[in-house]
Amino acid sequence: MKVALFVTCLVDLMRPSVGFAALRLLEAAGCEVVVPESQTCCGQPAFNSGDRRAAIALAQKTIAEFEGFDYLVAPSGSCPDQIRTEYPGLFLDDPDWRRRAEALAARTCELTQFLADVLKVSSVPGEFDGNVTYHDSCTGLRSLGIKRQPRQLLDKVRGLSVKEMPEAESCCGFGGTFAVKFGDISAAIAERKCVNLQAAAADAVVGGDLGCLINIEGKLRRMGDETTRVLHVAEVLAGTNGKLV
Amino acid sequence: MRSQAMFFQRRAGEALADPQLQKNFTGLRDKFVGMRARAVNAYERDFDELRDAGQAIRDRVLDNLDVWLELFEEKATQRGATVLWAKDGREICEQVVAIAQQHGAKKVIKSKSMLSEEAQLNVALTAAGIEPVETDLGEYILQLSGNEPPSHILAPAAHKNLDEVADLFAEKHGKPRKTEIPALTREAREALREHFLSADMGLSGGNFLIAETGSVALVTNEGNGRMVTTLPKVHVVITGIEKIVPTLEDFATLMRLLPRSATGQDISNYVSVCTGTKGADDSDGPEHTYFILVDNGRAGLVGSEFQPMLRCIRCGACMNHCPVYQSIGGHAYGWVYPGPMGSVLTSLYTGLENSLDLPHAATLCNQCGVVCPVRIPLPELLRKLREKQTERGLRPWSERLALSMWAWIAQRPGLYALATKIGVRYLNWLAGGADRIEVLGLAPGWTAGRDFPAPQGRTFKELYKQGQEKKT
Numbered sequence: 001m002k003v004a005l006f007v008t009c010l011v012d013l014m015r016p017s018v019g020f021a022a023l024r025l026l027e028a029a030g031c032e033v034v035v036p037e038s039q040t041c042c043g044q045p046a047f048n049s050g051d052r053r054a055a056i057a058l059a060q061k062t063i064a065e066f067e068g069f070d071y072l073v074a075p076s077g078s079c080p081d082q083i084r085t086e087y088p089g090l091f092l093d094d095p096d097w098r099r100r101a102e103a104l105a106a107r108t109c110e111l112t113q114f115l116a117d118v119l120k121v122s123s124v125p126g127e128f129d130g131n132v133t134y135h136d137s138c139t140g141l142r143s144l145g146i147k148r149q150p151r152q153l154l155d156k157v158r159g160l161s162v163k164e165m166p167e168a169e170s171c172c173g174f175g176g177t178f179a180v181k182f183g184d185i186s187a188a189i190a191e192r193k194c195v196n197l198q199a200a201a202a203d204a205v206v207g208g209d210l211g212c213l214i215n216i217e218g219k220l221r222r223m224g225d226e227t228t229r230v231l232h233v234a235e236v237l238a239g240t241n242g243k244l245v
Numbered sequence: 246m247r248s249q250a251m252f253f254q255r256r257a258g259e260a261l262a263d264p265q266l267q268k269n270f271t272g273l274r275d276k277f278v279g280m281r282a283r284a285v286n287a288y289e290r291d292f293d294e295l296r297d298a299g300q301a302i303r304d305r306v307l308d309n310l311d312v313w314l315e316l317f318e319e320k321a322t323q324r325g326a327t328v329l330w331a332k333d334g335r336e337i338c339e340q341v342v343a344i345a346q347q348h349g350a351k352k353v354i355k356s357k358s359m360l361s362e363e364a365q366l367n368v369a370l371t372a373a374g375i376e377p378v379e380t381d382l383g384e385y386i387l388q389l390s391g392n393e394p395p396s397h398i399l400a401p402a403a404h405k406n407l408d409e410v411a412d413l414f415a416e417k418h419g420k421p422r423k424t425e426i427p428a429l430t431r432e433a434r435e436a437l438r439e440h441f442l443s444a445d446m447g448l449s450g451g452n453f454l455i456a457e458t459g460s461v462a463l464v465t466n467e468g469n470g471r472m473v474t475t476l477p478k479v480h481v482v483i484t485g486i487e488k489i490v491p492t493l494e495d496f497a498t499l500m501r502l503l504p505r506s507a508t509g510q511d512i513s514n515y516v517s518v519c520t521g522t523k524g525a526d527d528s529d530g531p532e533h534t535y536f537i538l539v540d541n542g543r544a545g546l547v548g549s550e551f552q553p554m555l556r557c558i559r560c561g562a563c564m565n566h567c568p569v570y571q572s573i574g575g576h577a578y579g580w581v582y583p584g585p586m587g588s589v590l591t592s593l594y595t596g597l598e599n600s601l602d603l604p605h606a607a608t609l610c611n612q613c614g615v616v617c618p619v620r621i622p623l624p625e626l627l628r629k630l631r632e633k634q635t636e637r638g639l640r641p642w643s644e645r646l647a648l649s650m651w652a653w654i655a656q657r658p659g660l661y662a663l664a665t666k667i668g669v670r671y672l673n674w675l676a677g678g679a680d681r682i683e684v685l686g687l688a689p690g691w692t693a694g695r696d697f698p699a700p701q702g703r704t705f706k707e708l709y710k711q712g713q714e715k716k717t
């Protein structure tokens with residue numbers, strides 16, 4: 001099975017280890033993984049900012065790069081949602097592109113969804129000495145239905161246990177450009193998320209979207225919490241205590 | 246009401262900085278969210294199927310709104326009511342004042358009507374020498390408190406706590422200060438009773454207009470609606486033209502959705518269906534009934550991509566579940582309706598250019614969309630409003646420039662790789678070896694309230710390429 005890894009622009013820039021962790025997980029599950037070199041961004045920031053033209057241009061670029069593979073997999077809920085849910089609607093007046101968009105949409109997956117539901121993996125390479133609490137990112141949860149999959153996979157990590165936090169499904173306040181445009185509101189929402197996750201008293205908070213994780217980590221540190229680790233689910237599933245060795 | 250939505254940022258900031266308000270919001274949020282969740286879980290059948298049915302009823306009406314409105318007018322007229330049409334807030338005020346004058350009314354008792362807020366009706370009535378008295382407890386509190394605007398569509402005084410109300414009553418009623426809720430409501434009831442008995446005209450909103458019977462349905466918890474609609478000899482109903490439902494049966498279906506979504510009740514304390522004027526055999530009821538059916542921007546949405554917004558049954562669930570509303574309350578939104586539905590309605594009814602922040606003041610978390618009883622895709626509508634702002638060139642040039650530069654680069658992989666390579670090094674230089682950046686000049690909004698974690702140091706693309714080269 002030929003799987004193309006969509007790294008996502010945030011992982012590319014901020015935390016490449018998430019990309020390598022995803023790569024290891026897919027390979028460990030027996031996939032032939034390709035990383036299309038010319039990939040950049042799915043266009044969601046433009047789409048959500050109201051710039052439809054830019055969103056269309058980036059969608060066409062992404063479709064052309066990824067349509068030749070069996071699956072597109074990304075360590076994120078929001079980019080696959082952009083492709084699955086929004087791409088087809090960008091080409092309402094263009095049947096040819098619409099068909100291509102729909103074809104790619106049908107083969108696009110978030111990483112844990114792909115591992116748990118498509119590949120149905122029975123084991124993962126990761127080990128973790130401690131407990132974690134899981135933050136459900138909004139788009140993955142409410143648009144793609146990702147809830148059970150990461151927990152199911154985390155259960156397979158040796159040494160790890162999951163402790164649920166209150167209001168795990170509440171927004172962390174990131175919201176892309178919202179976090180910058182309305183920094184004070186965003187930080188207030190993030191604070192509530194952090195208080196909730198601290199209540200779980202876990203060693204690490206784990207999530208599937210780097211945007212949320214950067215937001216949460218930034219807020220935890222500003223609140224003086226230097227001990228709760230903030231990790232991407234791919235890092236925990238693939239590494240030893242969240243680190244690739 | 247004149248929109249103050251252009252001051253969103255400042256007023257949101259003020260609300261965040263007010264510890265008392267913040268405490269009030271927390272209590273409110275937990276109450277509303279918890280109550281709805283319990284009611285939905287306890288509902289014996291599938292609540293999502295009920296939401297489908299609710300959406301279908303509303304869509305059926307909106308697809309042929311003119312037909313249903315005509316039927317309503319015919320039926321209501323048959324039952325002795327007078328049906329009037331108002332284009333905007335000014336026409337509402339003119340018509341209400343004219344009705345009051347025609348019947349020699351000096352005092353008008355009101356149950357909650359958001360349209361009266363849209364029209365600033367109290368100001369117009371007062372100017373015409375007619376005394377408006379709000380009888381919904383929340384609205385009454387706000388009226389006493391110097392005509393404050395509501396901050397929530399169900400609980401207009403939601404931003405106030407018990408202590409503040411106790412102080413206000415002691416000051417305005419001139420009676421000893423009370424601190425227990427029952428004592429306070431009793432005091433309000435006593436003050437209002439006098440008004441109920443001496444008013445010449447009653448004015449209400451309407452939760453639904455029922456086309457087949459020409460009736461208005463009122464859903465309340467305080468019983469004041471009953472007084473307003475039955476005691477005075479004149480009853481005026483003001484509603485938006487979109488409030489129509491075809492049949493009583495449809496009304497019953499929507500009534501399964503509304504109280505559960507709004508306050509977590511299986512049914513509200515009072516449900517009144519008022520039809521026409523007092524008949525020969527009726528023991529009570531108004532001698533004159535007027536319906537003022539208001540457009541004020543609604544007709545323009547029919548048939549447009551924003552038509553789904555007209556499905557709204559004003560339950561308030563979207564704001565109760567919105568992380569932004571939960572943090573800043575309702576006043577920052579600047580007009581009559583707050584929260585996600587308010588951001589859409591304010592933009593559409595008072596002008597995109599006057600509410601530039603509202604469609605952007607959302608994380609698009611879709612917490613609103615999944616609780617909306619009539620499945621209004623609120624995040625999608627907010628995003629469409631953002632598109633409209635862009636199309637009309639309403640966004641600040643700096644934002645447009647940044648966005649188009651970024652999009653231009655993202656379409657050129659070589660350039661993009663170079664830009665991110667430089668970007669990552671710049672961020673690391675800012676971090677100065679630490680694992681975080683405390684002040685980010687490019688995004689001060691981010692670092693005002695939290696740190697920005699430092700990137701790992703190289704882009705994925707760089708590292709991946711190195712790895713591939715080593716392999717070969």
Ligand code: SF4
Binds near residue numbers: 556563618620
């Ligand atoms: S938009 Fe939906 S959730 Fe919000 S008030 Fe209207 S009906 Fe209720």
